[in-house]
Amino acid sequence: MQYVSTRGHVKPKGFIDTVLMGLADDGGLMIPEQTPVVSSEQLQAWASLSYEQLFLEIFSLYINDEIPKDELRAMVARSYSSFRNKEVTPLKKVHDSLYILELFHGPTFAFKDVALQFMGEFYSYVSKKQGEIIHILGATSGDTGAAAIQGVRGKEGIKICILHPHQRVSKIQELQMTTVQDDNVLNLAVKGNFDDCQKIIKDLFFDLKFKGKHHLRAINSINFVRILAQTVYYFYAYLQVNQGNDKPQLINFSVPSGNFGNVFSGYLAKKMGLPVNKLIIATNENNILERFVRTGEYKPGDFRSTHSPSMDIQVASNFERYLYYLLNEDAEKVSAYMEQLKSEGKIVITGEDLLKVQSEFVALGATNQQCLDLIAKYKSEHDYLLDPHTACGIAAYEHAHMDGEVTVALATAHPAKFDEAIILCEIEQEFPEEIAKLLDQPQFQTVVELDEAEIVRQLIDFYQ
């Protein structure tokens, strides 16, 4: 399996080189040259596998044996040994048509742990085996940063710098990142929003001289391995829902979305042959994706701070990967569209292409009030406490009226991370011990202006 760029100007690369490259050198995103397809017989044969075994089967379709099987198995076992539930991503039945896939049982209580625990192992492996210098640079709206730091803290040969928007993440997210004292961790709190942070890191990754000189590596979902690791739980959920069914059912997934990484993993799983009906894209009031699915116009709007801060994102970086497939893998067309987005501030998809989008996705941008109402409703009707991101997912599911079909709603974070919203619903929750103990710890972070030159100075100082 070789990997190419959505913009067509990167020579095909193997798996490890693709992960190390992160953002494609031509500014695009790396994707597999062909998508491996899993037959229905193969899928059935996977039904009895554990999460870790399923991970190995799916990864073996993509990694060309570049990591010996026994080493990969050990990396996967270590990655998921830190999860509090042995199923890794357990599925809870709400009623016959709705299941909740809990993705928050990892060390930092959000779905990012599923991929980033493995990425920590991966970077450690290439650092030791290949002597690669690993200087991670990432941007976060709160969860990726915490999970990435947890995945590599204290690991030899690795340094990590995370940019987060100052005072725009939840208190627990901030504590998860900034109470880590290991020398290989730097937190820069940027006086801007997540889109600003993401733009800065993308600019730096695209400066190939700077990237090469400082050995920059990506942990955001611009990195294909993040996408791939996230496909595993779509397969796992499908197999769990259909366990023992003679006639396996097509299912819908409702996915709280921001950077479009999680839902793109679902799209990839579907491309690989997973019987998925609709992918429901749930956003908050930063509803660029909803507007895109409804009208075909992809146009970043005004940034809003909401009760689901991790999804306070206007520029969805993985949208480009979807565009590539929508445009029949025509890299020249993708490049032209991305150029247009830069120069005119929007892209418009029309005609057959728009119908195709609408046949694959349903989308809703939940308002702040809808989000809070859903949290209160599920607590009182189902005694289930949703976090505000998951609540947007459930709001989108209810709006889509998928009655009579089976939908799996992805629970992307634990409510304890977002008590600010839970309190507004007049609900008191008990914090898990791992979260409660963060509250009285000292914090380490450097607050910086939204100034790329200043951020670069901080990075050079840290990486040397």
Ligand SMILES: Cc1ncc(COP(=O)(O)O)c(C=O)c1O
């Ligand atoms: C809790 C939570 N839910 C949903 C999302 C959105 O996921 P994605 O960016 O993959 O669309 C994020 C952040 O990305 C998140 O942290």
Ligand SMILES: N[C@@H](CCOP(=O)(O)O)C(=O)O
């Ligand atoms: N919500 C994310 C934003 C970054 O997304 P990523 O999937 O590209 O890492 C976060 O919590 O940081």
